[in-house]
Structures are given as C-alpha cells and as structure tokens.
Amino acid sequence: MLHRIDLGETDRIVTLFTREHGRISAVAKGSRRPTSRLSGATEPFTVARLLMATGKSLDVISQCEVRETFPTLRGDFETLMCATYLCDLTACILSEERAAQPVLYDELLSALYLVQLHPERTDLIMRAYEMKSLAALGYEPALDRCALCGLKLNGQGTDYYSPSVGGVLCEKDRSQSSDRIRLNDEVKQAIALMLCTELHDLLSHPIQPAIISQVKRALTPTLYGRLDRLPRSREFLDSLQMKREKGIPASQPHTGARSFPAEF
Ligand SMILES: [Zn+2]
Numbered sequence: 001m002l003h004r005i006d007l008g009e010t011d012r013i014v015t016l017f018t019r020e021h022g023r024i025s026a027v028a029k030g031s032r033r034p035t036s037r038l039s040g041a042t043e044p045f046t047v048a049r050l051l052m053a054t055g056k057s058l059d060v061i062s063q064c065e066v067r068e069t070f071p072t073l074r075g076d077f078e079t080l081m082c083a084t085y086l087c088d089l090t091a092c093i094l095s096e097e098r099a100a101q102p103v104l105y106d107e108l109l110s111a112l113y114l115v116q117l118h119p120e121r122t123d124l125i126m127r128a129y130e131m132k133s134l135a136a137l138g139y140e141p142a143l144d145r146c147a148l149c150g151l152k153l154n155g156q157g158t159d160y161y162s163p164s165v166g167g168v169l170c171e172k173d174r175s176q177s178s179d180r181i182r183l184n185d186e187v188k189q190a191i192a193l194m195l196c197t198e199l200h201d202l203l204s205h206p207i208q209p210a211i212i213s214q215v216k217r218a219l220t221p222t223l224y225g226r227l228d229r230l231p232r233s234r235e236f237l238d239s240l241q242m243k244r245e246k247g248i249p250a251s252q253p254h255t256g257a258r259s260f261p262a263e264f
Pocket residue numbers: 146147148149150151169170171172173
C-alpha cells in the first residue's frame with residue numbers, strides 16, 4: 001500500500017502497487033472503522049494479498065490477507081518519513097501516464113526491509129532506490145558516454161556531469177551546459193555501484209556520507225527533470241536533514257506522523 005486518502009465517513013481510497021499490474025487505485029469500504037477486516041491492510045507500507053471486485057469507477061477491495069506490516073518503520077519519525085518517501089516516489093514513478101514498472105516492486109520491498117533493519121543507512125538506501133528508479137524508467141545516468149551526443153568516453157573526460165541531462169558530458173557539450181558539476185572518481189564509483197548492486201549487497205560497501213551527499217547533489221535535479229516534481233515527503237526529509245546538520249531539533253507535525261503527508 002503506497003498511499004491512502006479518506007473517502008466519506010468510513011471509507012478510504014488506497015493507491016496500491018501490485019507486482020502484476022503496477023499502480024492501482026481502489027476503494028476500501030469501511031476500512032477506517034477499527035473493527036474492519038480491511039483496517040490493517042490499508043495501513044501505509046502494508047503488504048497484503050487482496051481480492052478485488054470491479055466497481056463503477058474504481059475497483060473495490062473485498063477481501064484481504066495481510067502478509068507484512070513493517071511495524072518498526074513506525075517507531076522512529078525519520079525512519080517513518082524515509083519509508084513514506086520511498087512509497088511516494090514509487091507512486092510518482094508509476095503514475096497513470098507511465099507504464100507499470102513491476103521490477104520496482106521487489107526493489108521497493110527490499111528497500112523497506114533494509115530501512116527497517118538499518119535505519120542508520122537510510123541516506124544510502126534512498127539514493128540507491130532513486131538510482132534504480134531512474135534505471136527502471138530508462139533514464140539510467142550515463143557514465144561512460146556523453147549523455148547529449150552519445151560519444152563513447154572510455155573513462156576519459158568523464159569528470160563533468162550534468163544533473164539536468166542526467167549523465168556525463170563530452171568536452172564539446174560540457175562547454176554548452178550551464179549546470180555541469182565535477183564528479184570525482186569516488187562519486188562515479190558510488191553511482192555505478194548503486195546501479196549495478198542489489199540493495200542488500202550495497203550495504204556491505206563502506207560508502208562515506210560525504211560521497212552519498214555528492215551523489216544526492218547530482219541525482220536530485222535529474223529526478224526533478226524526469227518526474228517534473230518530487231514528493232512532499234522528500235522536501236520534508238531534506239528540511240529534517242538540514243536541521244540535523246545545523247543542530248536544530250526536529251519537530252513532528254501536530255497532526256501525527258501517520259497522517260503526513262496528506263498529498264504527494
Ligand atoms: Zn557530447
């Protein structure tokens with residue numbers, strides 16, 4: 001379950017990510033009643049087997065069998081927000097105008113398990129999931145050829161990366177790019193590792209926080225360019241990180257963490 005909004009007095013509309021059909025919206029009737037059989041299945045992050053009935057405009061969930069609830073994701077506010085962001089980002093990627101990306105189903109599950117097990121590595125997990133999301137959309141950052149003209153660079157002259165274009169640039173094209181940034185070998189190696197290594201294996205690599213920050217600096221505008229917008233939960237996480245770096249204590253929304261964000 002990626003996302004939910006209230007409908008009427010007791011119902012919800014839920015955004016589901018299914019392995020077979022990608023993103024689906026469905027109505028969970030009565031799921032806001034604590035005694036409802038659907039209550040648990042419509043909690044954020046929950047993995048469930050669902051039986052759906054065809055409705056007038058949206059399908060209706062008729063039966064559910066909860067498989068995983070990721071309970072410890074809710075124990076810490078920043079971990080909760082990280083998991084929320086992963087789900088919101090997935091919902092953006094799977095939005096209606098894009099083809100379903102079933103490959104991301106397993107990646108998202110893996111990311112949620114890892115955030116639960118290793119909350120101290122959430123920055124690496126988020127960056128790697130973003131990278132894999134770009135790759136699933138066919139926008140894998142180009143590191144061995146010019147992202148504009150396609151010239152093969154063979155490791156030579158690959159120091160300049162354009163976040164808006166999403167790859168390194170040859171000498172001719174870099175002079176015309178206004179947003180090029182310089183990537184050192186460690187950052188390029190980290191990007192390559194994130195692209196080609198399974199998430200759970202990635203955690204065994206000692207990628208330093210400073211390198212992950214540089215990957216984020218390169219990757220964020222690329223994501224913006226491909227998705228047009230980033231989820232509100234990402235902006236919230238960035239503000240939390242900024243406060244942490246400045247030593248300001250993070251404050252939680254008064255409405256309760258589970259209800260944030262209402263939109264993505
Ligand atoms: Zn070029």
